[in-house]
Amino acid sequence: MIENRPGLNLLAHLVLIAGVVIVALPVWVAFVASTHTATDFMSGTVPMWPGPHLVENYSRMLDAGVSTSGTPPVARMMFNSLVMALLIACGKIAISITSAFAIVYFRFPLRGLAFWCIFITLMLPVEVRIVPTFQVVAGLGLLNSYAGLSVPLIASATATFLFRQVFLTMPDELVEAARIDGAGPMKFFRDILLPLSRTNMAALFVILFIYGWNQYLWPLLVTTDAQYYTIVAGIKRMADAVDGLPQWHLVMATAVLAMLPPVAVVIGMQRLFVKGLVETEK
Amino acid sequence: MKRTIFSNQLLPWLLLAPQLAITFIFFLWPAGQAIRQSFLREDAFGINSSFVGLANFRALLDSPEYLNSLQVTAIFAVSVTVMSMGVALLLAIAVDRMLKSARVYTTLLVWPYAVAPAVAGILWWFIFNPTIGVMPYVLDMVGYDWNHISSKTDAMLLVVIASAWKQISYNFLFFVAGLQAIPASMREAAAIDGAGPVRRFFDITFPLLSPTTFFLLVVNIVYAMFDTFAVIDATTEGGPAQATNIMVYKVYFDGFVGQNIGSSAAQSVFLMAIVITLTIIQFRWVEKKVEY
Numbered sequence A: 001m002i003e004n005r006p007g008l009n010l011l012a013h014l015v016l017i018a019g020v021v022i023v024a025l026p027v028w029v030a031f032v033a034s035t036h037t038a039t040d041f042m043s044g045t046v047p048m049w050p051g052p053h054l055v056e057n058y059s060r061m062l063d064a065g066v067s068t069s070g071t072p073p074v075a076r077m078m079f080n081s082l083v084m085a086l087l088i089a090c091g092k093i094a095i096s097i098t099s100a101f102a103i104v105y106f107r108f109p110l111r112g113l114a115f116w117c118i119f120i121t122l123m124l125p126v127e128v129r130i131v132p133t134f135q136v137v138a139g140l141g142l143l144n145s146y147a148g149l150s151v152p153l154i155a156s157a158t159a160t161f162l163f164r165q166v167f168l169t170m171p172d173e174l175v176e177a178a179r180i181d182g183a184g185p186m187k188f189f190r191d192i193l194l195p196l197s198r199t200n201m202a203a204l205f206v207i208l209f210i211y212g213w214n215q216y217l218w219p220l221l222v223t224t225d226a227q228y229y230t231i232v233a234g235i236k237r238m239a240d241a242v243d244g245l246p247q248w249h250l251v252m253a254t255a256v257l258a259m260l261p262p263v264a265v266v267i268g269m270q271r272l273f274v275k276g277l278v279e280t281e282k
Numbered sequence B: 001m002k003r004t005i006f007s008n009q010l011l012p013w014l015l016l017a018p019q020l021a022i023t024f025i026f027f028l029w030p031a032g033q034a035i036r037q038s039f040l041r042e043d044a045f046g047i048n049s050s051f052v053g054l055a056n057f058r059a060l061l062d063s064p065e066y067l068n069s070l071q072v073t074a075i076f077a078v079s080v081t082v083m084s085m086g087v088a089l090l091l092a093i094a095v096d097r098m099l100k101s102a103r104v105y106t107t108l109l110v111w112p113y114a115v116a117p118a119v120a121g122i123l124w125w126f127i128f129n130p131t132i133g134v135m136p137y138v139l140d141m142v143g144y145d146w147n148h149i150s151s152k153t154d155a156m157l158l159v160v161i162a163s164a165w166k167q168i169s170y171n172f173l174f175f176v177a178g179l180q181a182i183p184a185s186m187r188e189a190a191a192i193d194g195a196g197p198v199r200r201f202f203d204i205t206f207p208l209l210s211p212t213t214f215f216l217l218v219v220n221i222v223y224a225m226f227d228t229f230a231v232i233d234a235t236t237e238g239g240p241a242q243a244t245n246i247m248v249y250k251v252y253f254d255g256f257v258g259q260n261i262g263s264s265a266a267q268s269v270f271l272m273a274i275v276i277t278l279t280i281i282q283f284r285w286v287e288k289k290v291e292y
Helices: A006-033 A054-063 A074-105 A111-123 A130-139 A146-153 A157-168 A173-180 A185-196 A198-213 A217-222 A231-241 A248-268 A270-280 B011-037 B055-062 B064-097 B102-114 B117-127 B134-141 B152-180 B184-192 B197-208 B210-227 B229-234 B247-257 B261-285
Strands: B040-042 B049-051
Touching: A006 A248, A006 B064, A006 B102, A006 B117, A006 B152, A054 A074, A054 A248, A074 A111, A074 A146, A074 A157, A074 A185, A074 A198, A074 A231, A074 A248, A074 B011, A111 A157, A111 B011, A111 B261, A130 A146, A130 A217, A130 B011, A130 B247, A130 B261, A146 A217, A146 B011, A157 A198, A157 A270, A173 A185, A185 A198, A198 A248, A198 A270, A217 A231, A217 B229, A231 A248, A231 B117, A231 B229, A248 A270, A248 B102, A248 B117, A270 B102, A270 B152, B011 B261, B040 B055, B040 B261, B055 B064, B055 B261, B064 B102, B064 B152, B064 B210, B064 B247, B102 B152, B117 B152, B117 B229, B152 B210, B152 B229, B184 B197, B197 B210, B210 B229, B210 B247, B210 B261, B229 B247, B247 B261
Parallel strands: none
Antiparallel strands: B040 B049
């Protein structure tokens, strides 16, 4: 702050409060809706304060779900989302850190080509090449499996670049010291590089967990068996099915449950989250 | 470039193998397939396909539906970018004035980043639901009859609001970081010279913020063009009457629902060209060149 202007400070506070309200509005409305019964929406005026059916609606969705929509219980879908998000996050970190290690610490023929093969994945989001990718996964028999849900999304140029950047800033003396002590490349990787990149891995994990949990189009296509539905893709199926019957309170309860884990991760690990976000864009 | 390196020749390939395998199977091969299929036309049963040259591309450029989709995408991407960056910049400037409360406000503003685009779509769809939604109720009082199921404008507004809402937190964080990187001495010097807050913003803050702004511009356009598929699918499904049928949604719809593989592949190729251009722009102009 440069100078003291109480008027401007007040204005800034008002702007921020308005911002917070706008940002929170949809979630508040969804939360309120999820604590009422279907009949409460019939009157035409939407309730703005929570009703008494919170426990009832949520436990019903977690245990049973909306059977008419063909979706499994929400607890099952949340479990699937969790598996998918963890597989994607851990898988991306694992394959990126080893390939960054190879690119930074070794000289071998065709190194440039390998680098560009990885770089190009940055330019090919799954939505763009959706039909042929689906055909490949179907051809490999990976439909309706956790592998089919996660493996095609695991390759990531961003994570490789991040680790490459981290490794490049590490002092050369580390390798020399390790060499003198007789450590081979894998020992150096395990005992020196991995511990030193721990915070980067954690920050990246936060971003990738959110990325994996929030996947929509891919799970929608590769899962036709309800046992493998993820919650984010399942909501849409639920909303479609209840279109005739206004069961908005149940859909909104699912929506709240769908955003709870990633939002909790962002708020709980805000420092790591911001670090991860800024680093992955470098 | 490292000065000290290991001399193994086989090991680096083993380390690279998982990533290269996945990249090849799920990225390069499908992308190649999309390019190949864009030159083919399948018969109605999908058994035979014949080489048709550039016919798929020509058909696209002649198709009023595709041209409409291009236009819709442009309007959508620009609106989402302007709206989410505008709101985020305003909030970031306000937070920049705060000393003690900055952290609390930041926490309260960043969490929508974690909300899935599909969920964001569902939430706003509910708020704007013509029969039971909050907003149509409020709009009705000022005499506006909101209906995104029949009105093209309303449908576009709905998807723009839902997509921009989700992106505010991302832009906000980068604007705050950008503002903090501007040396306070510059603004202090301007203040001593008698420049008021508005003048200081336009003469100092905004120009110095331009690298951040430009970077966010590219990121937001990419977001609006490719990551908003879920918002569209969860709300309008491209309708009414193609009003929100953005390009990435049309690729999916023509390929999976319409089963027109050749046309969908040609659209994929166009989209790949756009992403590649945007990525190159991002790396060139933001001066974060990939040096190998």
